[in-house]
Amino acid sequence: MKAIVTVGLKTGVLDVQGKAVATALKGLGFDAVRSARVGKVIELDIVGSDAAAAEADVKAMCETLLANTVIESYRVEIKS
């Protein structure tokens, strides 16, 4: 089973990397870009076939390692 975890800075938290990307894109002539935000995506390969158990497990992984929940939010998607 696969789990896709998307981790990004919470709204309101300054995203320096995103600002740099937006500025660089504008500098390259992509004037249509208004803003950019950069996050991480973690694709996990998980043993087992119980999707609900896997989701609970992956959420625990996010809380303990994958996301800094003070400034980051995460989204978990399970694909069988």
Place this chain on the structure above:
Amino acid sequence: MKAIVTVGLKTGVLDVQGKAVATALKGLGFDAVRSARVGKVIELDIVGSDAAAAEADVKAMCETLLANTVIESYRVEIKS
């Protein structure tokens, strides 16, 4: 309009960060994790309403700045 760009290492390219994440998760007791791969997700806010033009634009952005196409692949998703 929003564009979600997902950038990840191509299959076959060693993902050191992913390996570190998998090892750390196993060390924390999450034995169900077989492997992990880490990528980037870039959320762009784009001016305009032509989805096809935006997609072409974002693909050009990926080729020139957002992805290293020698070792990385990217996926573009446009959300109106």
